[in-house]
Amino acid sequence: MPTTASSNKSPLSATIIAKHKAGESLVNADFSNQDLYAIALNQANLEQINFSQSILTNADLIEVNLKGANLRNADLRGANLTGANLTGADLTGAYLSRADLRQANLSDAILEDTQFQVTIYDNDTIFPEDFNYKSSGAVGPGANLNGAFLNTANLRGVNLTGARMMGAYLSGADCTGAILDNVSFSGANLQKAIMTGASLRDARLGNTELKGVDFRAADLTGANLDNIQNIAGADFSMVRGLSEQARSAILGFPAPDLTTWNAYTRCNTKDSLERTE
Structure with a gap:
């Protein structure tokens, strides 16, 4: 009761x-x-x-x-x-x-x-x-957070639909289960951010730093990953909706990047791409 x-x-x-x-x-x-x-x-x-x-x-x-x-x-x-x-x-x-x-x-x-x-x-x-x-x-739906310093911020489950986060600093931020649909991340630093189970449908991730990002079970349907800057240690295990174009672009990175281990998930980027849906 x-x-x-x-x-x-x-x-x-x-x-x-x-x-x-x-x-x-x-x-x-x-x-x-x-x-x-x-x-x-x-x-x-x-x-x-x-x-x-x-x-x-x-x-x-x-x-x-x-x-x-x-x-x-x-x-x-x-x-x-x-x-x-x-x-x-x-x-x-x-x-x-x-x-x-x-x-x-x-x-x-x-x-x-x-x-x-x-x-x-x-x-x-x-x-x-x-x-x-x-x-x-x-921080919330439609927020203007361009260039914002959100390093290590606790954004678990937060709804940021349509937010503008171009050039934002999100290294180490916990975005577990967050709703990040249609968010513009262009030029943002997402190094070691936790995106486990997050929804990133139609998100714009062009020119972002993705080193060590935990994308496990995230939804990347319609997401744009053009010209991403770094993927060493990024974990895409069980990711949904990753386009073949994005997958090919990621696999085009140098072998040392693709075989870098994610210290948290204990998986490298290349192996994680074999576990996507």
């Missing part, structure tokens, strides 16, 4: 809510790395609060003051705000880098100088009508 917001609040959430109702200050409080699922703090003053790495899924944060709040992480994960209601919230100068805003509602939120680098959104995320979220540094 699914849990409800009222039945799944942590003891810490109850304490924070009680402090808010009693009028105690929560400014500058440190609630990092906490489970605050479905916490309700509507209209609270949370200026400069630290929510980095915390779970705020389905939180009610309507008209909350989050000026200068820290909802980021210098590592791989920011705060989880999936499904959170931030309608009318003041996020001036807040740090949302690497936070998860999928299905979140930011209608009428104030986003002046808010930091969105590698913040994840989806088709259900609601932004203010006048906010150009696609060019904010956030």
